[in-house]
Amino acid sequence: MSKYSRFWEFGRKIICVGRNFRAHAKELGNEVPDDPIIFLKPSTAYVREPNKIRLPPNTNELHHEVELGLVIGKNGSNITEENAMEHVAGYCVALDMTDRDKQTALKKKGLPWSLAKSFDTSCPVGDFLPKEMIRNPEDVRLWLKVNDVMKQDGQTDCMIFSPSKLISFVSGYFTLEEGDLILTGTPSGVGPVSAGDRIEAGVNELSSIKFLIE
Numbered sequence: 001m002s003k004y005s006r007f008w009e010f011g012r013k014i015i016c017v018g019r020n021f022r023a024h025a026k027e028l029g030n031e032v033p034d035d036p037i038i039f040l041k042p043s044t045a046y047v048r049e050p051n052k053i054r055l056p057p058n059t060n061e062l063h064h065e066v067e068l069g070l071v072i073g074k075n076g077s078n079i080t081e082e083n084a085m086e087h088v089a090g091y092c093v094a095l096d097m098t099d100r101d102k103q104t105a106l107k108k109k110g111l112p113w114s115l116a117k118s119f120d121t122s123c124p125v126g127d128f129l130p131k132e133m134i135r136n137p138e139d140v141r142l143w144l145k146v147n148d149v150m151k152q153d154g155q156t157d158c159m160i161f162s163p164s165k166l167i168s169f170v171s172g173y174f175t176l177e178e179g180d181l182i183l184t185g186t187p188s189g190v191g192p193v194s195a196g197d198r199i200e201a202g203v204n205e206l207s208s209i210k211f212l213i214e
Ligand SMILES: CC(=O)CC(=O)C(=O)O
Pocket: 016, 017, 018, 019, 020, 021, 024, 028, 065, 096, 098, 184, 185, 186
């Protein structure tokens, strides 16, 4: 068993990348960024099956975003793109649950997105997938169904910034530590979920998660 098989218990950083897929930036009317857009979630955002995703306070529009998670296995700062993958212990399927209404209101005021993105249970995660299980993280299918209807189905080769580029960029600002998780952005098809809905999501056919909205 890998040291990282319960990476969410390390209590480390969850570093998230926004607008890393052109089609998703376009569907929300956002510009395609010149540099990665980065935000953080606290470790209290983690939730695992069979626990449920809770609606944040006063939400009108909770959105699902399926993402590929990179689990960091080696500390480092100022990591080069060439060496970046040496710092990855493995992968997981993750959701970046987002209070879209709140995010839109905060964006209009030029304020940080934390309340919209970082609430308890905003980061459901699947099992740890050791690095050997995904030979090329730039060739992975990310999919998500709500109540058995496919809503997101994208390939990581459509990422604007590759996993290596993201690790190199982020590590120039934050020292990456063992057990950190990087969420690499969502493909298009994000949309609302309500109490009682069932989300199922996965990477390829390798790993899938099922969560109920409370
Ligand atoms: C607009 C967003 O919420 C950005 C984001 O999280 C993404 O994955 O893209």
